[in-house]
Amino acid sequence: MAKGQPEQPAVNPEAVDEVQQQPVPPDNGQRQFAQAVGDRVAEFLASRRAELSKISPDVVELIDAISDLSAGGKRMRANLCYWGFRGAGGFPESEQVITAGAALELFQSAALIHDDIIDNSDTRRGGPSVHRRFGALHVRRNWALDPDRFGRAAAILAGDMCLSFSEELFALATAVGMDEDNGKPGVDAGITNARGQGSRRARIVFDRMRAEVMAGQYLDVLEESAGPVRPAEGAVDRARAIIQYKSAKYSTEHPLVLGGALAGANDELLEQFSRFALPLGEAFQIRDDVLGVFGIPEKTGKPAGDDLREGKRTVLTGYTFQFASPEQAALLEQNLGNPDLNADQVWELRRIIEDCGALAATETLIEELSDQAFHALEELDVEPVVRNSLATIGKAAVRRVS
Amino acid sequence: MAKGQPEQPAVNPEAVDEVQQQPVPPDNGQRQFAQAVGDRVAEFLASRRAELSKISPDVVELIDAISDLSAGGKRMRANLCYWGFRGAGGFPESEQVITAGAALELFQSAALIHDDIIDNSDTRRGGPSVHRRFGALHVRRNWALDPDRFGRAAAILAGDMCLSFSEELFALATAVGMDEDNGKPGVDAGITNARGQGSRRARIVFDRMRAEVMAGQYLDVLEESAGPVRPAEGAVDRARAIIQYKSAKYSTEHPLVLGGALAGANDELLEQFSRFALPLGEAFQIRDDVLGVFGIPEKTGKPAGDDLREGKRTVLTGYTFQFASPEQAALLEQNLGNPDLNADQVWELRRIIEDCGALAATETLIEELSDQAFHALEELDVEPVVRNSLATIGKAAVRRVS
Numbered sequence: 001m002a003k004g005q006p007e008q009p010a011v012n013p014e015a016v017d018e019v020q021q022q023p024v025p026p027d028n029g030q031r032q033f034a035q036a037v038g039d040r041v042a043e044f045l046a047s048r049r050a051e052l053s054k055i056s057p058d059v060v061e062l063i064d065a066i067s068d069l070s071a072g073g074k075r076m077r078a079n080l081c082y083w084g085f086r087g088a089g090g091f092p093e094s095e096q097v098i099t100a101g102a103a104l105e106l107f108q109s110a111a112l113i114h115d116d117i118i119d120n121s122d123t124r125r126g127g128p129s130v131h132r133r134f135g136a137l138h139v140r141r142n143w144a145l146d147p148d149r150f151g152r153a154a155a156i157l158a159g160d161m162c163l164s165f166s167e168e169l170f171a172l173a174t175a176v177g178m179d180e181d182n183g184k185p186g187v188d189a190g191i192t193n194a195r196g197q198g199s200r201r202a203r204i205v206f207d208r209m210r211a212e213v214m215a216g217q218y219l220d221v222l223e224e225s226a227g228p229v230r231p232a233e234g235a236v237d238r239a240r241a242i243i244q245y246k247s248a249k250y251s252t253e254h255p256l257v258l259g260g261a262l263a264g265a266n267d268e269l270l271e272q273f274s275r276f277a278l279p280l281g282e283a284f285q286i287r288d289d290v291l292g293v294f295g296i297p298e299k300t301g302k303p304a305g306d307d308l309r310e311g312k313r314t315v316l317t318g319y320t321f322q323f324a325s326p327e328q329a330a331l332l333e334q335n336l337g338n339p340d341l342n343a344d345q346v347w348e349l350r351r352i353i354e355d356c357g358a359l360a361a362t363e364t365l366i367e368e369l370s371d372q373a374f375h376a377l378e379e380l381d382v383e384p385v386v387r388n389s390l391a392t393i394g395k396a397a398v399r400r401v402s
Numbered sequence: 403m404a405k406g407q408p409e410q411p412a413v414n415p416e417a418v419d420e421v422q423q424q425p426v427p428p429d430n431g432q433r434q435f436a437q438a439v440g441d442r443v444a445e446f447l448a449s450r451r452a453e454l455s456k457i458s459p460d461v462v463e464l465i466d467a468i469s470d471l472s473a474g475g476k477r478m479r480a481n482l483c484y485w486g487f488r489g490a491g492g493f494p495e496s497e498q499v500i501t502a503g504a505a506l507e508l509f510q511s512a513a514l515i516h517d518d519i520i521d522n523s524d525t526r527r528g529g530p531s532v533h534r535r536f537g538a539l540h541v542r543r544n545w546a547l548d549p550d551r552f553g554r555a556a557a558i559l560a561g562d563m564c565l566s567f568s569e570e571l572f573a574l575a576t577a578v579g580m581d582e583d584n585g586k587p588g589v590d591a592g593i594t595n596a597r598g599q600g601s602r603r604a605r606i607v608f609d610r611m612r613a614e615v616m617a618g619q620y621l622d623v624l625e626e627s628a629g630p631v632r633p634a635e636g637a638v639d640r641a642r643a644i645i646q647y648k649s650a651k652y653s654t655e656h657p658l659v660l661g662g663a664l665a666g667a668n669d670e671l672l673e674q675f676s677r678f679a680l681p682l683g684e685a686f687q688i689r690d691d692v693l694g695v696f697g698i699p700e701k702t703g704k705p706a707g708d709d710l711r712e713g714k715r716t717v718l719t720g721y722t723f724q725f726a727s728p729e730q731a732a733l734l735e736q737n738l739g740n741p742d743l744n745a746d747q748v749w750e751l752r753r754i755i756e757d758c759g760a761l762a763a764t765e766t767l768i769e770e771l772s773d774q775a776f777h778a779l780e781e782l783d784v785e786p787v788v789r790n791s792l793a794t795i796g797k798a799a800v801r802r803v804s
Binding site: 048051052055056058059061062110114117118138141142143144145150152153154156157158159160161163164165167168171175200203207210211212214215216217218219221222224225226227228229241245311337 | 450453454457458460461463464512516519520540543544545546547552554555556558559560561562563565566567569570573577602605609612613614616617618619620621623624626627628629630631643647713739
């Protein structure tokens with residue numbers, strides 16, 4: 001799962017400058033949409049909080065953890081869904097795409113909650129990760145038994161609840177009569193097209209997205225354990241397969257295509273969306289992996305070299321195993337996944353990754369993928385406001401420093 | 403989450419004998435239904451296996467873990483859904499209720515996978531729990547890093563995938579056109595009623611079920627930690643609230659009501675269903691808790707007194723804290739949740755629970771709840787075959803030894 005979210009430009013700004021881009025007007029609708037998505041998530045969670053607190057006031061802790069986490073984030077997935085929807089001619093102020101965007105945001109929250117347990121991460125979006133939050137609650141209240149175990153158990157359940165909530169919203173977004181229920185009969189393209197044909201396609205994308213991201217995350221976890229005993233020459237290919245499924249398709253391709261499907265896009269347009277979003281998503285994640293090793297802690301919010309301690313096997317480490325001397329490769333292998341790596345050791349590993357050419361090769365790959373994405377964007381058969389807005393999101397995704 | 407599944411009668415057979423019950427004819431349809439549900443789950447997982455194995459052959463391990471787990475179990479929830487559906491006049495061979503039953507079974511599998519991580523359980527349905535299965539895979543393949551950590555991470559993801567699959571099937575069961583797609587136009591009551599009104603209500607029940615069971619599980623986990631510092635006189639009430647949400651509603655009430663809603667039942671019938679199923683579910687779970695302390699290991703498949711080692715706070719322990727002497731209560735408090743309890747210590751705690759009258763009070767409660775359930779069953783406005791089949795399921799649920 002991608003740890004960061006795009007914001008500031010940096011690191012390698014030349015990579016994507018071929019795109020001819022007009023400035024996005026501030027009234028392109030995205031800001032209002034993102035706000036509406038945040039409001040929908042908040043309203044939905046508030047209503048569930050009111051209902052579930054009747055079971056026991058203790059239950060609100062679960063909902064509040066989900067709410068606080070979901071209030072953060074930059075809504076990249078929801079925004080891509082929005083532009084896919086608008087690119088396919090969907091009504092800009094559709095209630096349907098707001099609800100679908102809210103479902104995507106809650107899915108992301110659910111994935112982050114479980115991802116942080118798996119990666120043993122202490123922080124997320126500037127606050128404690130959900131399992132740490134519950135561990136701290138346990139300590140604060142002087143409860144019995146093990147705070148860490150309680151924290152993990154509560155976070156597993158919070159993630160499950162959040163995953164179910166996401167689904168609940170998605171079902172609402174694709175329900176027959178969504179167009180009627182929101183008082184705008186006929187304006188939501190997806191539903192009115194051939195008796196919910198758009199909604200059915202969006203459901204297929206949503207289901208595939210969930211299964212594929214979970215499969216990709218499994219491959220990621222597996223590679224940490226199995227990578228050391230598998231052939232080094234396959235490491236880059238394995239890392240790229242992981243990136244595609246756990247991140248690229250999920251973070252960019254599926255949201256954009258889902259939005260398009262919801263608005264009744266034809267196959268040709270959905271394929272154009274994929275040709276743009278898939279390489280963009282790959283570049284986005286590889287940038288994330290570079291930041292996980294070379295990022296500036298003040299910017300990324302994570303300790304320097306954190307991905308090395310976690311034992312993440314990425315394109316960057318894959319190239320290193322191929323390019324470095326046997327001694328250097330052995331040193332990396334020996335230290336990858338050592339949670340006690342100190343600053344000097346991180347420094348030493350970074351030097352190896354840089355000196356052998358692995359960092360340069362990785363930056364070249366990011367550049368190639370960005371080029372692919374932005375060439376595909378030029379071909380995209382959509383209104384200028386859609387293309388320009390996608391270009392802005394795309395640039396932020398590959399140029400970021402956090 | 404309930405650990406056992408109903409099967410053999412025993413322990414307290416008198417409790418439910420007031421019900422006048424005709425023998426259920428072997429052709430009541432339940433066996434064929436349960437078989438069809440198992441087939442649907444298997445077919446669905448096989449199709450996802452074929453798709454996801456294209457990502458990487460490694461991914462099949464996730465699906466196979468879900469398949470093996472889902473092949474077991476006695477389909478109590480699916481069967482209750484079936485009788486709710488038939489009780490409301492649904493077509494006995496409806497594809498829709500088979501698909502909804504399959505969704506319920508996969509939801510149960512997902513809950514069990516995560517529940518076993520939370521409870522640190524080694525076994526499930528006669529095999530290793532899913533996290534143990536992946537831990538063993540790690541050891542067998544000689545992978546690097548910690549097998550237990552890998553096992554838990556893989557099981558979190560397997561549970562997430564299973565939860566998504568459950569939802570996928572439920573969306574299919576309630577999709578517009580389910581009746582047309584299965585080639586039997588007009589026979590599925592839920593869909594043809596007022597443009598999917600039945601499906602909409604079933605969706606509400608399904609959503610509530612998921613949120614409530616997760617909330618109930620959280621309260622269960624919380625009580626293990628917070629119970630020791632909360633007032634003993636509230637322990638039985640807290641235990642009963644947990645039981646209602648994490649088990650009773652989920653295991654019996656929601657499946658039965660969901661089936662009824664799907665077939666377009668009116669409010670009156672759905673309320674009748676609840677009046678039967680809710681006390682039954684509570685009795686079912688309290689029986690489970692008694693078996694967790696007093697069950698015979700050869701029958702339950704779990705070590706003697708396993709719930710004591712896990713630190714489960716149940717009606718049984720709640721009564722003990724109320725009835726036992728201060729010294730005895732202190733001894734229980736001190737030992738509850740001690741994973742290293744030996745057989746002598748388990749024996750000693752059992753003696754305390756029995757001598758102070760907590761076991762007898764618990765059996766009385768099971769009896770009262772059973773009586774309530776079976777009186778409500780007599781009032782139920784359904785065909786004899788439905789009532790008799792529900793009586794059989796009900797008796798098995800409260801009389802079981804495993």
